[in-house]
Amino acid sequence: MPEPTPDAAQTTTVAVGAGGLATADMVLNIGPQHPATHGVLRLRLTLDGERIVRAEPIIGYMHRGAEKLFEVRDYRQIIVLANRHDWLSAFGNELGVVLAVEEMLGMEVPERAVWLRTMLAELNRVLSHLMFLGSYPLELGAITPVFYAFREREELQAVMEEASGGRMHYMFNRVGGLKEDVPAGWLGRVDDAVQAVRRRLPDLESMLVGNEILTARTRGVGVLDVATVQQYGVSGPIARASGLDVDLRRDAPYLAYAELFGEDGPGRVVTRTAGDCLARLEVLLEQVHVSLDLVEHCLSVLGSMASGPVNQRLPKVLKVPEGETYVATENPLGFNGYYLVSRGDKTPWRLKLRSASFNNVQVLTELLPGTLVSDMVAILGSTFFVVGDVDK
Amino acid sequence: MNDETKRNGPTNKGLLPGILKGLATTAKTATRTTHTHEYPDVAPDLPPRSRGVIALLEENCTSCMLCARECPDWCIYIDSHKETVPATTEGGRDRQRNVLDNFSIDFSLCMYCGICIEVCPFDALFWSPQFEYAETDIRDLLHDKERLGGWMETVPPPPALDERAAEPAEVAAANKPARMPRGRAT
Numbered sequence: 001m002p003e004p005t006p007d008a009a010q011t012t013t014v015a016v017g018a019g020g021l022a023t024a025d026m027v028l029n030i031g032p033q034h035p036a037t038h039g040v041l042r043l044r045l046t047l048d049g050e051r052i053v054r055a056e057p058i059i060g061y062m063h064r065g066a067e068k069l070f071e072v073r074d075y076r077q078i079i080v081l082a083n084r085h086d087w088l089s090a091f092g093n094e095l096g097v098v099l100a101v102e103e104m105l106g107m108e109v110p111e112r113a114v115w116l117r118t119m120l121a122e123l124n125r126v127l128s129h130l131m132f133l134g135s136y137p138l139e140l141g142a143i144t145p146v147f148y149a150f151r152e153r154e155e156l157q158a159v160m161e162e163a164s165g166g167r168m169h170y171m172f173n174r175v176g177g178l179k180e181d182v183p184a185g186w187l188g189r190v191d192d193a194v195q196a197v198r199r200r201l202p203d204l205e206s207m208l209v210g211n212e213i214l215t216a217r218t219r220g221v222g223v224l225d226v227a228t229v230q231q232y233g234v235s236g237p238i239a240r241a242s243g244l245d246v247d248l249r250r251d252a253p254y255l256a257y258a259e260l261f262g263e264d265g266p267g268r269v270v271t272r273t274a275g276d277c278l279a280r281l282e283v284l285l286e287q288v289h290v291s292l293d294l295v296e297h298c299l300s301v302l303g304s305m306a307s308g309p310v311n312q313r314l315p316k317v318l319k320v321p322e323g324e325t326y327v328a329t330e331n332p333l334g335f336n337g338y339y340l341v342s343r344g345d346k347t348p349w350r351l352k353l354r355s356a357s358f359n360n361v362q363v364l365t366e367l368l369p370g371t372l373v374s375d376m377v378a379i380l381g382s383t384f385f386v387v388g389d390v391d392k
Numbered sequence: 393m394n395d396e397t398k399r400n401g402p403t404n405k406g407l408l409p410g411i412l413k414g415l416a417t418t419a420k421t422a423t424r425t426t427h428t429h430e431y432p433d434v435a436p437d438l439p440p441r442s443r444g445v446i447a448l449l450e451e452n453c454t455s456c457m458l459c460a461r462e463c464p465d466w467c468i469y470i471d472s473h474k475e476t477v478p479a480t481t482e483g484g485r486d487r488q489r490n491v492l493d494n495f496s497i498d499f500s501l502c503m504y505c506g507i508c509i510e511v512c513p514f515d516a517l518f519w520s521p522q523f524e525y526a527e528t529d530i531r532d533l534l535h536d537k538e539r540l541g542g543w544m545e546t547v548p549p550p551p552a553l554d555e556r557a558a559e560p561a562e563v564a565a566a567n568k569p570a571r572m573p574r575g576r577a578t
Binding site for chain 2: 073076077079080081084112144148151154158161162163164165166169171179180181182183184185186187203206207209210211212213214215302305306307308309310
């Protein structure tokens, strides 16, 4: 055996002096094509052993230039594109566009359309939340909950499809109301679907609430404090899980939410204080119950309402007067805002999209450092984002 | 259960009650009948408004190009030519009419928004819930007017509207009193 060279001996001494093995930071790419990320979000992690030192979400792999495309589309064509960035909440996305245009036009929407829109938006919220309630355990290694989540999704999607014709991209909003009225007997079928989901939701909950493995993976993991939430403009269920009591449905009511979140309304804002992955999941689960309450209230209002139209007669060429407006709505994942600037043309001069997931995903820079790689998937999944909504 | 007790609630007591609860649900569900359909053998029950494929009623099309222009991604291709119809009466005037040569929709581009159907002033386009037209070659997704016409037989009648819906525009227009000639207004 050859004698160790003086150089090697020196290296060993230094390493021992530094308190263990000499380590170098490793850069690990998670994604853009990785089974642990949904969609094409790429994370560049700098690792010190198993511990994450730095995390940087690299976005844009699914950028489709939606904002630029809006500028060469009229307001009906914009709905087609707008409902696609967050494909889990198409109805909510359409809603922001038409609300902005209606505000600029000073257009009054028929009351029936307002309540139908509110109900459909809440059904869409339940659909989006159920998706994450199913997919998040899947990322943690629990395969079963997704089947229960999708059984309920299917129930609600059936009524959405019956009214709008679409299962994901509803295309049901129009400037001034809805595309057409709902089919006969549809309200009864919505009621049946909501009751069925309510009846069977305990099945899904039994897999999630109090499950020891899920709790062990999520409690105290990825704690997000309120200050960081506010710095990064995080919104929606993630912000509320950290104790930030903000919900545009209550704080800046649109549609019929002023009544729903009013004095005797069924609406309430779900918050948690822990700010960890478990809290985020709990907020989602409880919001499903709240949204189902809201749907039931909408059904009772719609059932006792005078008959009337669901849309306004529009001119052949719809031009929005010169000016600008910003309309923000509470999408399932957080604030979804449209900043509409019009120069009096039939297309917007600029339509800026403020999507919830974009801000929510940025906070990973703060959330991930200090955690272990094994917790990375749990944290990543609990920030509930849709890559299309990030990249626009 | 409030936030605090849930947080400190289940702990590892050996029996793992939370996991047992989940297993109980699985056992209970295993005894129930399935809620899924064996798709290729059992056709799905789709509502009439379902947006599966676009059907063309060629007789109604005047090749006005409205659908092609309003399509957000321009996936409708229309070619037509003008034909002269000779006058049918003595001293009459020859008429011109459009003849549709080509009407194709590229379903590899189509975003299934339904704007073409909405803007068609002559009811030549319809939604059909039919969806089984996947192809192995993307070029075969360009449906020509014969293929689009073939979908017509799968178009269902539109569903009746909710009892509280406003009366359809056609009914409202028919019930409106006829406009009086000028000067004889009552």
